[in-house]
Amino acid sequence: MKTPYQILEVTAGADDSEIRQAYLQKVKNNPPDADQEKFREIQAANESIKDYRSRIRYELFHEQTLDFDALLDQAFGTDQPRQIDHDQFIDLLRAGVEAIELESITIEPEKT
Amino acid sequence: MNELIIGIDLGTTNSEVAVVEQGQVRVLDDGGRKILPSFVGIDDNGEILVGERARNQYLVYPERTIKSIKRLMGEDTHVDLAGQAYTPQEISAIILKRLKTIAETSLGQMVSKAVITVPAYFSDAQRQATRDAGAIAGLEVVRMINEPTAAALAYHHDQSAAQRMLVYDLGGGTFDVSVVNVEGGVVEVLSSHGDNHLGGDDFDQRIIDYLLDHLRETYGVDASKDSKAMARIVRAAENAKFQLSDQPYARIEEEYLLEHDGSPVHLSVELSRMVYEEMIEDCIDATFDALHIALKGAKMTAADIDEIILVGGSIRTPCIRERLLDEFGFEPHGELDPELCVAMGAAIQAAMIGGQQVDTVLVDVTPYTYGTSAIGMLNGEYYPFTYVPIIHKNSVLPIRKSDAFATSFDGQEVVDVTIYQGEDPDALNNVKSGEFRIEGLQDVEAGNIITLTLELDLDGILHVSAQEKETGLEKSITIKNALSRFESAALDTAKQRITSLFGQMETGPDVVEPHEEEEETSTAPEIEAAKKLIAKAESLFDQVSAEDREDMIDLIETLSNCIKANDIEGLAEPSEQLADIIYYLES
CATH class of the missing domain: 1.20.1270 (Substrate Binding Domain Of Dnak; Chain:A; Domain 2)
Known part of the structure; x- marks a missing residue:
């Protein structure tokens, strides 16, 4: 299964305009009349990563699922001083966001 | 190998046909006329008339002349033409057949394929009816594209910089507005909205009502029952509308319009542009409401738009330009004839499909949300017809989306699926597109999973399938308006009927029939x-x-x-x- 980045042939750090140009190039070379499946795949990839908001969603929900409670235990369930490192914090944040209502952080309905 | 495909703008008031030759778009003419009025009539000899002559005879024989048939497309109805009942598809097919002949005469070869434009806001049923009309006329409709999109294609000239266009398309019977992004050779529709029953005909109707009121007040006469007087009033109203595009006042004079109590009734009245613009103000307001919905759909404001393209005959109404100028702060484009650019865009799309090298790719969207109904919550209560949208408006075509549903009681062997078009959370407030039944489900507990798949093809036509997840039992349909359904047998019958109507007229491209010569023998x-x-x-x-x-x-x-x-x-x-x-x- 190719990632949207692979489909559009952009790097993981690509910004909006790079993704946009890559998308247009792909559409130009794969018009909807020629191969509808291919065209749909390009559309779906573009929808997944076209802007910051969709990329956040993609990062959050297409990475491996994280268990918020387990991470919480791991971070705070010890007698150690409450200090977590950077990676732990990111994982926790990610899992926390995942746990809350999907619609509250996104306006667009989920595109497949 | 390039294939000849023509582009057709099948309009409410006027129709045109165009083709791309050696990279150049050409609107084909019929003895010098590029515009074929969308009128169909039967003359004294029972011969079929299409275009200008049918339009002319409308004044004298309204009972055997049909105008604005496009407004009825997709409805289960018939129109009466010289005592015979015809479906809207058949009348449209007569116009298409005439356009086909014009193309064949002009190009000197047979034509069997066409790209036909439809209003962006045409529903599934209206698109289906248009496709059927093509089939009846003997044309394979290889693609239907949206009219504002076609206009954008015609206006696109390899600009390298990104441009965001707003296409405002007000025709005789329909209004469409689309936001289009043109960049890197891709013409990409971002959003579309509109109204299927709003156009110049409505402006005419306001003037007609005004004239009828005037006659009622002045003479105490009701002219609406007199079909000949009405035909003249209709024409007078149209002419007044045209005059008011350029002049502040229009004089409407129709002498001997009809008889009342033995004395003749003359219509004589002056209409000012100001009064006229007040009459149609709500129509114009409606177009601007739609325009704002389209902008919102594209996540833009007026300031984001670089260009405005005006399409359709009704954009001549001066107050439209004024209001667009107020809203956007610049003048709209007008290099191409607003009445021809849709046909030109259709020809460009036809050339792309036919294999000619055209350096543009078109990406279009659906203006409608499609979904089904299920038991759910509405306003905090259980409601059996909660709307479940599946394909959202402004999604890129083609698109396929699935959703899973569960049976609601034990041993449920039948599921009735209704497909709706619209956005209201109460499904019953949306337009029903079609319905079907899945039978023979397993005898299991409630919660049997049914996957419903909706697919919109490049023509904007909806295909629906449902599958019982466990067994793979499947049922699929192409949604047609159940009421106006044309089965293939009925299609063949209609085709024969229309072909025989044309009689000798239609024998191929060799027939030189450029001008519908008058056949009268009078040689004064x-x-x-x-x-x-x-x-x-x-x-x-x-x-x-x-x-x-x-x-x-x-x-x-x-x-x-x-x-x-x-x-x-x-x-x-x-x-x-x-x-x-x-x-x-x-x-």
Whole structure:
């Protein structure tokens, strides 16, 4: 299964305009009349990563699922001083966001 | 191998056909006329008339002339034409057949395929009806594209910088507005909205109502029951509308309109542009509401738009330009004829499909949300018809989306699925697109999973399938408006019926039939002279202003009627006036 980045042939750090140009190039070379499946795949990839908001969603929900409670235990369930490192914090944040209502952080309905 | 595919703009009031030759778009003409009025009639001899002649006879024989058939497309209805009932698809097919002949005559070869434009806001049922009309006319509709999209294609000239266009398309019967992004050779529609029953015809109707009220107040007469008087009032209203595009006042004079209590009734009234614009203000407001919805759909404001493209005959209404200028702060584009650019765009798309190298790719969206209903919550209560949207408006076509549903009681073997079009959370407030039943489900507990898949193809036509997850039992349909469904047998019957109507007219491209010559044998020199004058006037049509053209059409119409009635004396005055116009144009 190719990632949207692979489909559009952009790097993981690509910004909006790079993704946009890559998308247009792909559409130009794969018009909807020629191969509808291919065209749909390009559309779906573009929808997944076209802007910051969709990329956040993609990062959050297409990475491996994280268990918020387990991470919480791991971070705070010890007698150690409450200090977590950077990676732990990111994982926790990610899992926390995942746990809350999907619609509250996104306006667009989920595109497949 | 390039295949010849024509592009057709099948409009409410006017239709056109165009083609791309050696990279150049050409709107094909019929004896000098690029615009074919979308009128169909039957003449005295039972022959079929299409276009200008049908339009002219509308005044005299409204009962055997049909106008604005596009407004009825997709409905389960019939129109009466000289005592025979026809479906809207059949009447549209007659117009398409005429366009096909015009193309074949002009190109000197057979034509069997076409790209036909439809309003962006045409529903699934209306698109299906358009496709059926093509089939009846003997044309394979290889693609239907949206009219504003076609206009954007026609306007696109390899600009390298990104441009965001707003296409405002107000035709005779429909209004569409689309936000289009053009960048890197990709014409990408971002959003579309519109109204299927809003256009110039409504403006006419307001004037007609005004004139009828005037007659009622002045003479105490109801002219609406008199079909001939009505036909004249309709034409007078149209002419007044055209005049008001350029002038602040229009005089409406129709002498001997009808008889009332033994005395003749003359219609004589002046209409000012201000009064007229008040009459149609709510229509214009509706177009701007739609425009704002389209902008919102594209996540833009007026300030984000770089260009405005005006399409359709009704954009001549001066207050539309004024309001667009107020809203956007710049003047709209007008290089291409707003009445021809849709056909030109259709031809460009046709060329792309036919394999000609055209450096543009088109990406379009659906203006509608499609979904089904299920038991759910509505306003905090359980409700059996909660709307479940599946394909959201402004999604790129083609698109396929699935959703899973569960049976609601034990042993449920049947599921009725209804597909709706719209956005209201109560499914019953949306438009029902179609329904079907899945039978023979397993006898299991409630919660049997059914996967429903909705697919919109590139023509915007909906295909639906449902599958019982456990067994793979599947049922699929192409949604057609259950009421106006044309089965293939019915399609063949309609095709034969329309073909036989055309009789000898339709034998292929070799038939030279450029002008629908009058077949009357009367050879009075005055009539011959008048006919020559008409031909001369028509040959000048594409060089004259809309205003002059309108005057000329009116005079030609008067002359044609006189010729038909063999009224030699009546020819003198209009002949002189027409000759004056021609003299003025040629000097």
